[in-house]
Amino acid sequence: MNKREDHFLKEVAGHIKSKEAKAFVTAELSFHLKKAKRFWQEKGFSDETAEEKAVEQMGSPVRLGQDLNKLHKPKVDWMLMTLLAAALGFGFLPIFALDYTEAFLLSKIIIVLLGIAVAIGIMLFDYRKIERLGWLFYIIGVVLLLVLRTFPTTMINGQSFIAFGAITIESLMALPFFFLAWASFFNNPKMKIWQIALLYIFSLYLFFSIPNLSTALIYTVMVFVMLWWSQFSKKNKLMMTVVSFVLIASVGLLFFFRTEEYQMQRLVGYLYPEEHADSAGYIYLRLQEVFSSAGWFGTTDGFRFIPSAHTDFVFATMTFYYGYAFAMVLVVVLSLFAVRMIMITKYMNSSFGKLLLVGSMTLFIVQFVYNIAMMLGLLPLTSISLPFISYGLMPTLFNAFLIGIVLSVYRRKSLVSGSVQY
Template identity: 25%
Template sequence: MPWENRRIDLFIPIIVALLMVVGLLAIYSSTRAYGTSFVKKQVIWDILGMAALFLTMLLRERDLQRLSWFLYFLCFLSLVLVLFFGTVSGGARRWFDLKVGYFQPSEVAKICVILITATILMRKTIKNLILSFLVVTSMVLLVAVEPDLGTAILLVVLWFSVVFCSRMSLKPVLLIMIILLALLPVLYFFGLKEYQKERIISFLSPSTFRQSSAYNVTQSVHTIGSGGPTGRGYLKGPSTIWRYVPKNHTDFILSVIGEEFGFIGISLCIILYSLLAFRIANVIRLAKNEFWQLVDVGVMTIFVLHVFVNMGMAMGIMPVTGIPLPFISYGGSSTLFFCIKLGMVEKSYAVGRTGKEMEGGQLW
């Protein structure tokens, strides 16, 4: 059948396009008081993102592994430069102002962690494990200095997920984990800024800080709850109209969906994300070799973490971290690099199907 001969999983770009449509609707609703500039910019980034998804598939397999080290040095340099020349927003220096949009180097770091770890761990030695840990740690520390604690923690979790899915011995991996967990109290008391500590405390006791650090979360929870099963209707949410929830076009965009489309709207988003995760899981099964398997696992991890943390944050069951909701939150860098990650998954799908057919294996 023609469908079986395709070298692309069409479900992935279709699901991404549907999520982008949901995002544009929510962005327009939350920013219409400022005109249509936010929506127009996001449309441009969505188009660029979809183009990047398909262009990433054109990379040759061997070039992708070679690219990992070049990408690491480029990422490391950009993370250093952003600390000196980046744009300051909310006390953090995380972005380069490109005039047509903002570029966030930490988004490149997520791809870099996946590729560099998968490349290094092709050889199962303690030396390579330590090398990958040191390489990732260098990026984690630079991201944490911006400061962007949420992304820094996400990079660490991402590294562990890829390592655990490799065939490395678990003893040294567990030892590294135990050491990091033992250092958490030191990090809390001596490494975190006061507002970061307050976010953690406010998460544990939101009622105490509902007028300060827990204000955003408190308003988001109330707004989502007010939507009920079916929502108040598109463009009819009072909290969205009067902007009671800060950053409701970026970090807390789920509050807009929950208020205007209710439980059904949020459930639809969860279903779309679940379908996307299912398609990536299928690509993992078809992976040509361990390198592609680890790349796919890394991409799966990054998406699941983003969705779980962002939705949990908006519902008050996770601390505030500033992690966007994939393809729905307003943002150019996140959309572009999410699409590039899925482009790598599509490339894995293409080479995996080719390999299975050459071996005479069964395809699903």
Template identity: 30%
Template sequence: MNQCVANFIDRVLGQVKYKKAHRIIQEELQNHIEELTETHISDGMSEDEAVKKAVRKMGDPIAIGKQLHNTHKPKTEWSIIILLGSIVLFGLYIMFQYSQITTHSFNFKRQIIFVVAGAFLTLILYFVDFVGFEKYSLPIYYSVCLLLLVITFFGSDTYGRAAIVLGGFSITPSFVAIPVLLISYSGLIRRWCDGTPRNLLKLVLSSLLPLILIFMEPSLMFSCILGAGFAIMVTYGVVSKSFKGNRKKTLFILYGGLISFILITLLYTYIYVPYRFKVLTMFANPWRDPQGSGWMNIMLHKIQSSSQFIGMSKEMMSSDTKELTLPCSETDCVFTFVVGQFGWLFGVVLLGLLGLIIIRLFMASNKVRNEYGKLLGVGICCVFSIQVIIHILSNLNLFPLTGISLPFISYGGQNYLLNMALIGMLLGIYRRKDISFKQEEKSIESLN
């Protein structure tokens, strides 16, 4: 490198405190100076004169460095952190009240442990540079699929699910695998989502393998949630500028195949597993079996319809046993517990907080300039928001009861840590949202 150019770049980098941005800034400055130098040489200047003029034309290195420092210094999305803290405190309050009503006082104590562990996990992931994982996407994908395969067939059976048992704790592999699969699949989309039929087939097949393994765990709903996340991520890849194929045709094939698969699955269930089909559709008319599979849906309806604006529903407690009438009040039906125990005002506030954090998550993801980071952010937002939507809809009898917890509100460690990890990952991606070659070029050109 020419000494004049090296001195200029060193003075620029001296103003940029974020060291990880130095390499990309150096490359872009060097490329920009080389382009100017070639232009001056074509005008008849000697190489030495052309370089010096190109450097002079770049402008004040101190001013450039200060602007690039402001562009690249790590950013924190404080609105997400504030909303997350509010929802976590809301959830702790709900668990505290639940522990006062029931004999399960240990639930609240354990939930505090989950919150502390989740906060540490979020903090750790906040400082991780996830964009650096893109080049390792395929090895990461193979590793997590192999892990799922081994645990599914050789892991311990815990409450009917394959799991890893460490000491007194059991870990369900899908909760660990989902964030890692989002990291790897984002890279596979970047690699293979180019419009060619062969690579499109690779994308589809590479999504099916982990979904089948998670389904075999068995974890049907998380397989469906992750599958929906994959579909939206691929859709984003197809509509992006880097896609070279026929967008409408590709999306038609993808969603046509997906809808066909869902319809065939429902038809198969209706014909060969009628009981399961009955359970899946019971939310539409639970009075068909009020003492059987429709009982839970009827209880949800009774509690919500008798709930007040503020205060407890008369259907919340049994008049005979003085206990909660609704099973799973702290997990699968926690939204109904909130409405029934505290009133619709609390329910609306909770919906507002969850809606706001979902909006802020998608907005933060959209601001990420690196395509891989943005794609990963979209996947994270989808997996998180789909859990919220399914839980709320199923509690409102608009969707089958699926056993999906409400993030940060329902009791449970693994689900809590999963969603804390997702938020931490997105905050980590947002922290480096401005590091991209295209943004660098714009920053430099704006000073010329």
């Protein structure tokens, strides 16, 4: 780099506060200066004169640095932060309604503080640094599932868990690693469709072998939504989608004929709750009773037993104790998360950033929609929590991680001029 150009870039960078923005602006200006210098060289000017003219074209370094500092200042999405605070605050209400303050209030406060710390920590981290680490994240996800499959410490309804005191590791914890892996794979033009297919089939097999069908469902939806936002042609996307769904349907039929008795009872209870009111259908009838007895502004019928009232069934608890009006407010707040994520994608030039946004949005929406749908009897009951509202450390950290990724991408939306080339 020549002295005149070096001095100009240092003077401009001196007015930019963000280290990330400073590096980005220096690289961009250096590129444009070299381009302008070549232009004047082609006009017949000497190297020194061409450099001087290129620098002069840029204008005042002070004014340019001040303008670029405003333009590339790291952004905080305060709307998303407000929604996060509101959702985490709503998560305390079931504890008060159920009078669980003595047992769960302190741990809930700790969980919320950890969730906020994770979201802010991920926001401050530059997501672009992990763009080429897809294989590492995929391997970590695979190893975690293999450990769960091979060395479970607890089995609940056939599902494998590893417990470390109050912390329980389940297959849901592998999703963040696979999510980051697929964002990298789908943004890599060197990846072939057959490689994508093999990686997906192998990882899906591991989810089924745990087994955890709810996590496998979330994972599958995430992969295919991200696939349709990837760099593959529409023909390849359609081919992989059709083939995969045929395969999944075939595997589903195989699992159906090998279904355990308790799993078949759950399915029959969902389809015919009245006929199985004394067994698997009881919970569906209980939920119908809870929702039918809830008023617009809270129940007047006293206590109702709700299983898993502060975890998976928390939406039923909120509706019963705080009413339909509050339930609608809760649905609106959680829906605004998805709306905001969709809006942010319009600002992104980075294909990797868009894939991260789409993946985060999908993982969040599937949990939110499925949880409420199963509470209303529209889908079978399974272990999917309501984001930020259900009690639990790992689900809260998982969703805080997703929001942190969105905040990280938004924070650097003006620091990306195009996709990174492999």
